[in-house]
Amino acid sequence: MGSDVIQAKLVLLGDLGAGKTSIVESTIGAAFFSQVLCMDEATVKLDIWDTAGQERYHSLAPMYYRGAAAAVVVYDISSTDSYIRARKWVDELQRQGNPHLVMALVGNKVDLEEKRHVGTQEAMEYAERNGLFFIETSAKTSQNVTELFYELGKHHCDLSTETTFNYSLPDKLVKVRPHRPSGMVLHDGRCRRADSGGWAWRFCCSG
Numbered sequence: 001m002g003s004d005v006i007q008a009k010l011v012l013l014g015d016l017g018a019g020k021t022s023i024v025e026s027t028i029g030a031a032f033f034s035q036v037l038c039m040d041e042a043t044v045k046l047d048i049w050d051t052a053g054q055e056r057y058h059s060l061a062p063m064y065y066r067g068a069a070a071a072v073v074v075y076d077i078s079s080t081d082s083y084i085r086a087r088k089w090v091d092e093l094q095r096q097g098n099p100h101l102v103m104a105l106v107g108n109k110v111d112l113e114e115k116r117h118v119g120t121q122e123a124m125e126y127a128e129r130n131g132l133f134f135i136e137t138s139a140k141t142s143q144n145v146t147e148l149f150y151e152l153g154k155h156h157c158d159l160s161t162e163t164t165f166n167y168s169l170p171d172k173l174v175k176v177r178p179h180r181p182s183g184m185v186l187h188d189g190r191c192r193r194a195d196s197g198g199w200a201w202r203f204c205c206s207g
């Protein structure tokens with residue numbers, strides 16, 4: 001295991017009952033939520049903030065996503081309404097969130113395949129058009145739940161292996177457009193970026 005420790009705040013968003021809390025509980029068995037991933041290259045610590053899906057709490061959400069490096073937007077594959085709501089979250093994050101926020105779209109409850117109302121292809125194409133990482137999970141059977149967090153963690157590590165300076169704990173993980181030239185110097189030299197398979201990530205360190 002690498003000696004680097006990489007820390008990033010991740011926020012969970014999605015409709016009431018989509019399965020946000022269950023996804024996290026099925027991996028780490030608690031409701032707040034620090035997921036430590038011990039990878040070959042580094043230890044990645046994701047501070048995960050769960051949010052309530054009820055509409056009346058909507059106005060609180062910006063408090064959570066504004067400081068986040070990554071957002072995981074969850075819908076229930078058996079509920080078209082929850083998918084519509086997820087897309088609204090994506091719109092809101094694109095309009096009002098950190099412009100470089102990393103977003104993952106998660107179709108949960110794949111164990112309910114016979115009740116599926118949201119097609120994989122439809123959601124995948126939507127995710128691709130919007131630059132989101134996409135995965136389908138089941139918190140009930142744990143299918144793909146670890147993969148979701150490891151996929152996020154892996155990108156952190158890809159970056160850390162290219163670290164060329166000693167940094168304190170990163171306070172932001174942001175996505176940048178893949179077409180930017182690599183090796184770009186960002187934020188007065190305290191940030192850098194790395195590309196990995198079409199996903200480009202950079203850490204901004206508090207310095």
Ligand SMILES: Nc1nc2c(ncn2[C@@H]2O[C@H](COP(=O)(O)OP(=O)(O)OP(=O)(O)O)[C@@H](O)[C@H]2O)c(=O)[nH]1
Pocket residue numbers: 014015016017018019020021022023051052053054108109110111112137138139140141
């Ligand atoms: N079959 C099935 N049920 C699930 C799955 N994930 C969650 N559930 C159930 O869906 C219901 C809602 O799950 P929660 O995790 O509380 O959903 P949430 O998104 O956190 O809901 P709010 O906190 O109210 O916004 C619960 O009854 C869960 O047991 C899943 O993958 N499959």
